[in-house]
Amino acid sequence: MGLHAIILAGGSGTRFWPLSRELAPKQMLTVFGDDSLVVDALNRAQQVVGDEGHMHLVVGATLIDELRNHLLSHEVWGSADLNYIIEPAARNTAPALALAAAVVMADDPDAVIIMLPSDHLTEGGERWIATMNVAIDAAADGSLVTVGLYPTSPETGFGYIQARGQAEGQPGDQADIAVPTALPVKRFVEKPNYADAKRYVQHGNYYWNSGMLVARADAILQQLLDVHTNNPTSSDAAKNDVIVATARAIAANSDDGAGLQAFTALPKVPFDKAVLELSSKVKVVPTCIDWSDVGSLLSLEALQGANERGTRVIGQGIDLDSHNTLNYSDSRLVATLGLSDTVVVDTADATLIAARDRVQDVREIVRELHRRGVPEIRQSQTSLRPWGSWTMLTRGTGYQVKEIEVIAGASLSMQKHQQRSEHWIVIAGMADVEIDGQQQMVGAGQSVFIPVGVLHRLSNAGTEPLRIVEVAVGDYLGEDDIERFDDQYGRDT
């Protein structure tokens, strides 16, 4: 039996705009700690699967480059053996999990999968490891094992899992539960109303659905097929056979265009609906680990206690007399004055101001911005690259200015541009610059000029990060005016 962590890293996180962007969704944000949520998920998974385990990330084709760049620049995971499972299209978790199970099984027929969302904030450590080990043991007989959180309040934003029977210990004495147990599941409940949620909390055997799952890979595929057989009239399971067949076809031959096309034609159906709510082989391990689904911008309030008026100023802001208000800013000066129940989230290039009870509707703002085609929903001012990152400082008619950071030892591709000349001014570190075949070292305060059409390459020759300011001048400055040669990251455009 091999342990395979499957991190679902393809989420779009539109509820976290303007902090999140299409190319930098919630799981890639470093807001809640030193690391991003997806790195946190990798760290937690590692604690469970150990050094012998395997790490997989499921991600969509549109996000793979950004995610890879994000992880490549991490000091531990940048050099780790990570397997990327690419969803040809976003089809929700039933197709994604089937694909992951089929891919993993191709190399390891006895694989046990630990599937984790990448955009939740969860405690690692002893209680976490104990919980997951119980789930792994419980999955040995082919069960699909979910993880349930003891509900500490009547949340209406989560689904609930009702167990048959009850875990030892009651919600009141969660902290005392030393050894979690796996219980059979009676039913799944979708987001309830407040009265029901209150009842569930009191009832004692309802748990918040964490979205985590532990199961043998073969059991995942087999259950997809079995629930369809056992529930021939269920529309949720109607396509399960096609899902499994498609996943297996892609796993057997990942370059098969037909398979990829078939995947794209699959229904968007969550694994909970397609399998868990219909299967009799589902268990739940109740646990009291700290957990948050980081479901809205209000999650930012966890970063800091409120003042006597219920208001939080996090970052560079200032507040006078606001009540129950969040003033969050990355880097700019944001002043709030006499507001009530308002959420302000400020970033370098975009600001959201929402009524507190409307934060979930940020999705509507994003939808409208999408319709207008504004760049601020696609990416932030900073773009992660395999060699480091660049930050757009300004874009004007005929020129743009970027700050570029290159990690020690890294190189950009050998490249040239048809439409722009570039000036590089070194701010810190030591650059190894090749222009038209001539190599030179360029230190802080020095600069080089790269004319239109001339081959050039930038490398960090030092042991510290290299920082340069790039001023590009030309009539056309799009990212697609890069002709790459000899790229150490295998990119050719």
Add this chain to the structure above:
Amino acid sequence: MGLHAIILAGGSGTRFWPLSRELAPKQMLTVFGDDSLVVDALNRAQQVVGDEGHMHLVVGATLIDELRNHLLSHEVWGSADLNYIIEPAARNTAPALALAAAVVMADDPDAVIIMLPSDHLTEGGERWIATMNVAIDAAADGSLVTVGLYPTSPETGFGYIQARGQAEGQPGDQADIAVPTALPVKRFVEKPNYADAKRYVQHGNYYWNSGMLVARADAILQQLLDVHTNNPTSSDAAKNDVIVATARAIAANSDDGAGLQAFTALPKVPFDKAVLELSSKVKVVPTCIDWSDVGSLLSLEALQGANERGTRVIGQGIDLDSHNTLNYSDSRLVATLGLSDTVVVDTADATLIAARDRVQDVREIVRELHRRGVPEIRQSQTSLRPWGSWTMLTRGTGYQVKEIEVIAGASLSMQKHQQRSEHWIVIAGMADVEIDGQQQMVGAGQSVFIPVGVLHRLSNAGTEPLRIVEVAVGDYLGEDDIERFDDQYGRDT
């Protein structure tokens, strides 16, 4: 008799932050039209005083450079004959007006002064000229002639002037009043409560106090003295003799340190209190010109009609479902969602979000920011210079990047820096660059390097604006590391 326009241009405009800054107060903002409010005031004054008239600007010592730079870059006023009367310190309008009167009288004993605030939004043209001509005529006998606006609503934010008797025509038929008349003033009323304001509107001979004044210069000084004589117990007039004496002393010898010091010791007293409310020689010319005192950020609402929910999006923003809300942004993407009665004003480096009924308290925010010493209250990202402007694009550890625009034919000073090297990349136009005695022409896409400690000068050699990006690299990058030589604007620091 010479006509002298006196534009009071020293206001600080803290109620307009973050649009206004200490070094760019409200009167210098270009928000309500193609020109700034102070340029509008100059244009209006010109219509009245004509080509033979004289133009004076009263401004504080801290703001004189910024105001001069602001006007120097204007295509008409940049080359006009403007006289700057410098207040040694901000002492409100009684000392300021006394100083202006004394300065003007020194050259022109028969001077008639037309005093205009520089930060109001007022209609020019025929009705304006007719109004001011009536005021000029009425001032011939030594009267102090104010301008009153027909009140169109019971405003509690303005002072009112009550006339003895009544102008021809009633508020209801303002538009029909062809010829304004000057009426004797019965009394001045400070900002009233709502019930009183309502009564004033109905009464028919109350007018909003516009803050404009027409009077002979000698009458201004004489009335300062007379009201003190006639009201020996009035504390508001108690220092009038000292004010006049100090103003005359400075006018006689503007380099007299003692006079400047005496001015700084004067009380901060408005001319309304020190003279107008006490004098029997005050008249009012009622007029129905369009007028706004631009008293708060809510004045921005005049720029655009509201949608069906009472909400305005002015600039780059987007709104969903907000009521009675202003979403104003210079340049950035600001999204508002489900707000009520909220004012959002966004600039490149700072954002204010205020409850609608608290916009006047922006002053408190500014006071607090002042206490914290944040740069965002002092100046915006753009600084006007006599030769054009610069805009700070970014400031990082050890470097800063500016965009510099030089107007055709202009030159920066010959200068050098002790702590930083500079790279200039020309974006548009043709630069004439002198470095260490060597002159060279630098065109778009080309760049030059200025090492630490080397004399250099930048000039615009072309007929179009010259735009360059300047990357400065060094441990210290403050504006005070500039040693100037041969500055065509007479600056030596």
